[in-house]
Amino acid sequence: MITFSGKPVSAGIGFGKVWIYDKGGMAVKRRHIADAEEEIKRYEQARALATAELESLYYKATREIGEAEAQIFSIHKMMLEDIDYNESVENIIAKQMINAETAVLQTAETFSKMFSEMEDAYMQARAADVVDISDRIIRILSGEATQNIGDGEKNLIIFAEDLAPSETLQMDKTKITAFVTSRGSSASHTAILARSLSIPAVIGLHREIGKELDGKPAVVDGYTGVVYVEPTREVIEELTEKKRKKDMQKELLAELKSKPTETLDGRKIRLYANIGSSGDLGAAVLNDAEGIGLFRSEFLYLESKDFPSEDVQFEAYKTVAEGMGDKLVIIRTMDIGADKKIDYFGLPEEENPAMGMRAIRICLDRRDIFKTQLRAILRASAFGNVAIMLPMIVSRDEIIRAKEVISEAKEELLAANIPFSQEISLGIMIETPAAVMISDILAKEVDFFSIGTNDLSQYMLACDRQNEKVAEFIDPHHEAILRSIEMVIENGHKAGIWVGICGEMGADEMLIPRFLKMGIDEFSVAPSQVLTVRKVVRKSRS
Amino acid sequence: MKEFTYKICDELGIHARPAGLLVKKAGEFSSETIMYNGEKSADMKRIFALMSLGVKQGDTIRVTVSGADEDEACAELESFLKNNL
Structure with missing residues (x-):
């Protein structure tokens, strides 16, 4: 197998045989x-x-x-x-x-x-x-004819030094599965043409393309820019699977884009996306997410060498708020600790970090850090439809104390004449057994619940997520987890608030119908899973 | 002779497409049409010369028009630049 690496300029995966285009x-x-x-x-x-x-x-x-x-x-x-x-x-x-x-x-x-x-x-x-x-x-x-692709040929991967736009256009595209050029720029017309024809293309290999490659089987990954000539079976299998998934996604998109997320008996479900940074916004929009159900704010802290300033945070939150327009964007305040350690926080070593200083516990201990983040979120609320979500809650008192800091932040902004939304809603993650057990009490304090099934499983089943040895004991279908979810939904509804799931279980096709029967109001899943969930919801009854 | 100045707003400047359209427009008139960018100048009826001025966003260009239909040519070229660049 020979591997070439270049710049991907048109997405997609193309299988075929090398056709050296010789001027x-x-x-x-x-x-x-x-x-x-x-x-x-x-x-x-x-x-x-x-x-x-x-x-x-x-x-x-x-x-x-x-x-x-x-x-x-x-x-x-x-x-x-x-x-x-x-x-x-x-x-x-x-x-x-x-x-x-x-x-x-x-x-x-x-x-x-x-x-x-x-x-x-x-x-x-x-x-x-x-x-x-x-x-x-x-x-x-000189009386030459243009080079045409031979009769009976198909699935060709065109290898060329460079392709003029007219050359690309004159080729019979039904015979072509990918373009590969050793030179070229992404501003070149060939790149533009390839994209508009949805043919994968990789350019700028900066390597001679030897004649000996002609006719050899190859596969082009237009997502990563890697070209494999005479690929191994593993590569073929891996890319076939990748292509299948991407194709399925495209079909789903064509079939389900802008369709309502509604059960057969007409109950509307909120279908949101989880994002880890403002860079994921594009994927959420592309996959037709109806909002952001979980914006993990940790990336801002993990990416920087010192506490990110209010302005830096504000810009990131504002980008997402504006990008989603009037759709809801739920920003989860930072969940640092456990497996996400940051040096500048100066946290002491812990014997058992999953049960140590983490998330809201750090925030209520270091109110200055917490308030900086809250001010940034509040300021962003003036630019869209933003909500705040608190992680790792175990008691009502934590919510009360967090609300105090939010009120302080609001008063400061008001005094400084800085705009924010007065109606900003507040929710909590339900990810500890304690929060499940007192969800009737907690529901009276907030506007929504979002069940974090990953951590809930860890704490409910007493299995460290980082410990591979106990991985087999983490059974997402465990009755204890399912009953917890049912209880939280019931308690939430009694208090008149909506309840969602933002963990991996929310995208579990087997469980979605069951959650719908329980009365779940929202799913928040990875952008790539949004449409799969919509498909399952549209086939289920509540 | 008539002339006007214009500051380019288009983020790509006078790239291939508008250059082509400008050449077409200038070609509709018999007058001589010259574009100046800094020290360089080009006949607006010649696409390579026009592109080689390398006019970018924020550049202020000057156009001079002289000939029998200069009034009309000057007005039309100015409105073309305003609408497209």
């Missing part, structure tokens, strides 16, 4: 001519043919990929009409008495150099356009 036949022979006028006439004829080709390419591209992307061919046509370009070609023919092919080549070199020496990357990439139009004329002048 061939473009070697230009310098030749002296006797009659300059005749040679210029020959050039003019070739230019007229090239213009006609570009016109038909423009219409083909408009049909296949849309007018905006097709514009490039109308620009190429204008370039062929450029007075300076044509004068240069004609002058070289007349003064040096050489053939039109050589004159075009020399002109192309001068003009492409002009672009490649410009400062910005976009203009530098335009050198490729000059080469493309010049190659077109040279090909016509």
Whole structure:
């Protein structure tokens, strides 16, 4: 197996065999001519043919990929009409008495150099356009036909040094499963064309593509930018599975996007996404999440070397709040401790960190850190529909004390005339057996519950999540967990608040129907699982 | 001769697409149309020259128009720049 690594510019996975695209036949022979006028006439004829080709390419591209992307061919046509370009070609023919092919080549070199020496990357990439139009004329002048993909061929992975947009477009795309080029930029038209045709593409391998690869089986991962020639069975299996999952996701998306998350008997369920940083927002939106049910704020603390400032936090929360528009964004205050240790917190070593200083316990001990985060969340609430969620609650007193800090933060902002939403709602995670047992009491203090099934399983079943030896005892279908969830839902509803699940169990297809029977109001799952959950909900009864 | 100045708002500057459209527009008139960017200048009927000015967002360009239809050409080019760049 040979592995190449480049830049992924069009997502997808393509299996097939290598087809080396060789521009061939473009070697230009310098030749002296006797009659300059005749040679210029020959050039003019070739230019007229090239213009006609570009016109038909423009219409083909408009049909296949849309007018905006097709514009490039109308620009190429204008370039062929450029007075300076044509004068240069004609002058070289007349003064040096050489053939039109050589004159075009020399002109192309001068003009492409002009672009490649410009400062910005976009203009530098335009050198490729000059080469493309010049190659077109040279090909016509030398009477060559374009290289076409052979009859009966299919599932080809096109390997080339670089591909001009017209070359990409002229190929029969039904025979192509991926593009791989050793040069190229993501701003290149080939990358744009590949994306609009949904054909995976990897560019910039910065390695020679040897002729000996021709015809060999290969697979292209357009997500990671890795190209495998003669892949091992493991690679094939892994990528087949990855492709299956991605394809399924795409089908789900096509089938379920913007459909309501509603049971067969018409009960609407809130279907939210869990995100670990503002970078996951795109995935949540793309998968049609109806809100963010769990925004883990720890990333801000884990990524920095010292406590993240209020402004840094505010920007991150605001990005997500704005990105979701009027949809709910539940920000969980930091859950540091247990397996997430941070040096600058200066926490002492603990014998049993899962049961040690963690999450809300640190927050109520270090109110300054907590208040900074709360102020940032409150400020972000002015830019969207934000809620606060407290982790690791075991007593009513913790909620009361946390509320005091929230009130202080609100008063400070009010005094400083900084806007925030007065109606910001407050919820808690139910992830300890204690919280389950007193959920009737806790429900009176908050606006919603979200059951964190991962930690709840750990604490309920007395199994350390970090300890592999006890992994087998963590049974998510354990009756103790299911009864706990049922009890929490019941107690929540008695107090008139909604109850959701934000742990991994929320995406368990076997359990979703049971949770719906219990009366669950919300699921918050990984962005990639949102549509699967929607599918199951739409087939179930509550 | 008529002239005007304009500050480019488009984030990509005068890239290939608007350059092509500008050339087309300038080609509709018989007047000579020149664009100046700093010390460089280019005939607006020539796409390579126009692109080589490397006009970026924030650059202030000057356009001069001279010829029989300069009034109309100047007005149309100015409104084209305002609408597209």
